[in-house]
Amino acid sequence: MISQECYELGSKSSVIREIFSYGLKRKAEIGEDKVYDFSLGNPSIPAPESVKQAILELMELPPEKIHAYSPAPGDPKVRTAIAGSLNRRFGENFRMENIFMTCGAAASLNICLKALLNPGEEVITFAPFFPEYRVWVEGAGAVLNVIPAKLPDFQIDAEAFERAITPKTKVVIVNTPNNPSGVVYSEETIKNLCAILKKKSEEYGAPIYLITDEPYREIVYDDIQVPYLTKYYDDTLVCYSYSKSLSLPGERIGYIVIPDRIADHEHVAPAIAGAARVLGFVCAPSLFQQVVAKCVDDTGDISAYKKNRDILVEGLQRMGYTCVKPQGAFYLFMKALEEDAYAFCERAKKYDLLLVPSDDFGCPGYVRISYCVSEKTILDSMPAFEKLMEDYRTNAV
Amino acid sequence: MISQECYELGSKSSVIREIFSYGLKRKAEIGEDKVYDFSLGNPSIPAPESVKQAILELMELPPEKIHAYSPAPGDPKVRTAIAGSLNRRFGENFRMENIFMTCGAAASLNICLKALLNPGEEVITFAPFFPEYRVWVEGAGAVLNVIPAKLPDFQIDAEAFERAITPKTKVVIVNTPNNPSGVVYSEETIKNLCAILKKKSEEYGAPIYLITDEPYREIVYDDIQVPYLTKYYDDTLVCYSYSKSLSLPGERIGYIVIPDRIADHEHVAPAIAGAARVLGFVCAPSLFQQVVAKCVDDTGDISAYKKNRDILVEGLQRMGYTCVKPQGAFYLFMKALEEDAYAFCERAKKYDLLLVPSDDFGCPGYVRISYCVSEKTILDSMPAFEKLMEDYRTNAV
Known part of the structure; x- marks a missing residue:
């Protein structure tokens, strides 16, 4: 009776928002520093x-x-x-x-x-x-x-x-x-x-x-x-x-x-x-x-993102993950370890890694990792990424 | 070729904006205090x-x-x-x-x-x-x-x-x-x-x-x-x-x-x-x-608008204009002195009174007077309203 188009747009919760909400719940359960939330593109560096x-x-x-x-x-x-x-x-x-x-x-x-x-x-x-x-x-x-x-x-x-x-x-x-x-x-x-x-x-x-x-x-x-x-x-x-x-x-x-x-x-x-x-x-x-x-020629301190990127790309590639080294923005696009990126993200959740499946971006089989987070989150997440890789090595799809 | 709807909406300048622009030009010519601009609904009292x-x-x-x-x-x-x-x-x-x-x-x-x-x-x-x-x-x-x-x-x-x-x-x-x-x-x-x-x-x-x-x-x-x-x-x-x-x-x-x-x-x-x-x-x-x-329960100092309203209503009614005393907002809706409100507003311009014809509000034959202006503007405008009334007495439509 009302606009079906608007109802559907408003009722279909975005995957990103759902993961983010799950992350908030999970952080409340096990502690903020134990959850590696790479879901949102919310800048982590402060405004200049x-x-x-x-x-x-x-x-x-x-x-x-x-x-x-x-x-x-x-x-x-x-x-x-x-x-x-x-x-x-x-x-x-x-x-x-x-x-x-x-x-x-x-x-x-x-x-x-x-x-x-x-x-x-x-x-x-x-x-x-x-x-x-x-x-x-x-x-x-x-x-x-x-x-x-x-x-x-x-x-x-x-x-x-x-x-x-x-x-x-x-x-x-x-x-x-x-x-x-x-x-x-x-x-x-x-x-x-x-x-x-x-x-x-x-x-x-x-x-x-x-x-x-x-x-x-x-x-x-x-x-x-x-x-x-x-x-x-x-x-x-x-x-x-x-x-x-x-x-x-x-x-x-x-x-x-x-x-x-x-x-x-x-x-x-x-x-x-x-x-x-x-x-x-x-x-x-x-x-x-x-x-x-x-502030027309200013930016925040972009170098923090660069540092995050470098730690992440180096670490993930060393573990055997496949990704293109990002040249800009604060996202890393990584190949999932199985065809179904949703299933991959579900398995990543076991290690409290919150990644976004790429299907909504029109490119299935990948995950988006938003590295606009603290450097500590990046460093702390590395063992979790290791475990996820190990999981796929021992439990193939 | 592009959206005709958007083109028409964007190219048809609003009457209010046109009068406001004329006011800016006129103020530059004869001095800011000589133009009585009642066109815009931009609050004149400061934020609290x-x-x-x-x-x-x-x-x-x-x-x-x-x-x-x-x-x-x-x-x-x-x-x-x-x-x-x-x-x-x-x-x-x-x-x-x-x-x-x-x-x-x-x-x-x-x-x-x-x-x-x-x-x-x-x-x-x-x-x-x-x-x-x-x-x-x-x-x-x-x-x-x-x-x-x-x-x-x-x-x-x-x-x-x-x-x-x-x-x-x-x-x-x-x-x-x-x-x-x-x-x-x-x-x-x-x-x-x-x-x-x-x-x-x-x-x-x-x-x-x-x-x-x-x-x-x-x-x-x-x-x-x-x-x-x-x-x-x-x-x-x-x-x-x-x-x-x-x-x-x-x-x-x-x-x-x-x-x-x-x-x-x-x-x-x-x-x-x-x-x-x-x-x-x-x-x-x-x-x-x-x-x-x-500031959820605050407002600006509304009493300034009330004072403007009272001066305006009392003055205009005394001169013989017809209007309903406003109970709220900062607009006064006044009957034009001829059927065509556009023509009335044009004649008002001769006395540097900038009023908005009511046609776009779906109610022809009136003008909107936005009294969210300084009290001085209201007081100074009174002789101009007198002259406008006099003009219609001596030069009927």
């Missing part, structure tokens, strides 16, 4: 001190200067500061008009999809991928086509991608650094992707928009470069969030970049504002708009 | 000192305790604090499970509508009404039916309401204290409304949900009581926002009350969570969840 300083400085202003409505696309000074930062870092030439402030990456993506898509059109993304893409694409009445993961490096299978494009393909979503693989798409991957997009857009005489979802842009290791996609393909919309780089996931603050040179800019830019309106977003939270403008 | 104190206290906590993701329905302690406040104030018996934290009233309303409605179903509201209702109802694929205003008191025309209900009516929205009329629906109005809802729900054998949009609940004058609607009708969802009561409109923080006794609760409660998810809301901003929990 500059965030606190920014808030304290803003508290000196009259409250009506801080907490008032901003214009729907965001405070002009904030948008100007962000455009300036992107120009300095990526050699772009953005103005405030190219920046639309949002309530985080979920809002950024959903607004773009709602603005661009008509019912029946198609969106392509690449496994493994963030499961909410399907919710938002289908919420816009469109269809999500998933290109299988390219093994063993989790880059993009260009041939499979090209074959999947149809005249109905309106949008392609990439997420780099990738959740859940931790892989950064190489410049070669991006160039191939964009060449295909250009070719197919011309062939069909209609733009295919590239949406790049990049909350993990700043979380990369070993001097890896993450290509800035507007430099490679004109019809690119960038969806950003400060959730991970500034460790502010609960504050819901991010933006969309809408370059001037995007196809049909005169319709796309207003449609972004219209999509925000119909979804019920009035403006991005005003205090945190000001905060990110003051 | 307790908000600043709450933020400063929270800044003493480790950042990861403040800025982390909250569960999708909100922080349990925050929801418990809000339930407790409602129980104390309205004799209710809510638990945290009845409270779903949102990014403000727009989110609250849109989430409820999305959760309850199927395409083709009908929603009823009462003129004058907040124009975004139409955007969200139509965004859910449903149809908005507007019951004309009941003159002269702007209460609800019960007969017209009863006649408008059909088997497709799924939701009724009320907004009290009302934007733009400033009227509070009396207990008699509410009892009549709820009696009709009960009768018709029984007649059609299906619940009609009542959504009450009440960001202005605390902004009332002269000891007026605003009936708490869950006490009058079981199938009520309350949509609240702290934008006006705590003067935090930019921070996007509010909640939905989902009482246990609502019809089909076992589907409605998950559908609310599912609707938030499909719209792209992850959680309500985490710092301000904590702030409102600490």
Whole structure:
């Protein structure tokens, strides 16, 4: 009688949340330090001190200067500061008009999809991928086509991608650094992707928009470069969030970049504002708009994640597990020791290792290990991973 | 080619925003104090000192305790604090499970509508009404039916309401204290409304949900009581926002009350969570969840609005204007001096009076005067209102 779609979305508890809830229960039973919870992508490093300083400085202003409505696309000074930062870092030439402030990456993506898509059109993304893409694409009445993961490096299978494009393909979503693989798409991957997009857009005489979802842009290791996609393909919309780089996931603050040179800019830019309106977003939270403008080039102390990654990858590979060394984000994508990743995660629970099966990411047979945890958790978990391996050696599936 | 619906919503600038922009330009030309801008509903009184104190206290906590993701329905302690406040104030018996934290009233309303409605179903509201209702109802694929205003008191025309209900009516929205009329629906109005809802729900054998949009609940004058609607009708969802009561409109923080006794609760409660998810809301901003929990029974200094109202009503009525004395909110709904409210607002501009024509509120022939401005603006504007009246006396339409 009520919306069946919403009921199903709300009643089907996410696997990740279920594991996390189990972890809380288990910690209460046997002690917090005995449970190795790698389920959530909640940043473990604190927001940088500059965030606190920014808030304290803003508290000196009259409250009506801080907490008032901003214009729907965001405070002009904030948008100007962000455009300036992107120009300095990526050699772009953005103005405030190219920046639309949002309530985080979920809002950024959903607004773009709602603005661009008509019912029946198609969106392509690449496994493994963030499961909410399907919710938002289908919420816009469109269809999500998933290109299988390219093994063993989790880059993009260009041939499979090209074959999947149809005249109905309106949008392609990439997420780099990738959740859940931790892989950064190489410049070669991006160039191939964009060449295909250009070719197919011309062939069909209609733009295919590239949406790049990049909350993990700043979380990369070993001097890896993450290509800035507007430099490679004109019809690119960038969806950003400060959730991970500034460790502010609960504050819901991010933006969309809408370059001037995007196809049909005169319709796309207003449609972004219209999509925000119909979804019920009035403006991005005003205090945190000001905060990110003051911290526009900052990040938390990423080195803690790098250390976690190194301990984890070295340890797991030594034990005989198979994984691609992550170049970014704070996820490690590891091959399960049996085909059924759910069964593998169940067996891991015996050793109080809480891992996320990869099926919802569109790439069965793996687990996601979120290593945005304390270094102690990583170190303490090593014997548990040993025991899990040993279990599979002695009790084959 | 892209979403025509979103393009149109984004390109059609709101009348209110246009008047506000004109005001900014005009102020730059002739001086800020010479323009009497009554266009926006942006609270003029500051957030109470307790908000600043709450933020400063929270800044003493480790950042990861403040800025982390909250569960999708909100922080349990925050929801418990809000339930407790409602129980104390309205004799209710809510638990945290009845409270779903949102990014403000727009989110609250849109989430409820999305959760309850199927395409083709009908929603009823009462003129004058907040124009975004139409955007969200139509965004859910449903149809908005507007019951004309009941003159002269702007209460609800019960007969017209009863006649408008059909088997497709799924939701009724009320907004009290009302934007733009400033009227509070009396207990008699509410009892009549709820009696009709009960009768018709029984007649059609299906619940009609009542959504009450009440960001202005605390902004009332002269000891007026605003009936708490869950006490009058079981199938009520309350949509609240702290934008006006705590003067935090930019921070996007509010909640939905989902009482246990609502019809089909076992589907409605998950559908609310599912609707938030499909719209792209992850959680309500985490710092301000904590702030409102600490300020749960506070408001800004409402007496400033009362003073503005009294000066304005007394002055305008003395000059010969017709208006209902507002009992709440910070809007005065005044009869235009000619049938075409747009033409009236244009003539008012000659005297640098910026008023909003009522057509978009579904009630032509009036203007909305937002008196959430400084007392000085109110006092200084009086001669301009005199001149406008004089203009109509000497230059009839």
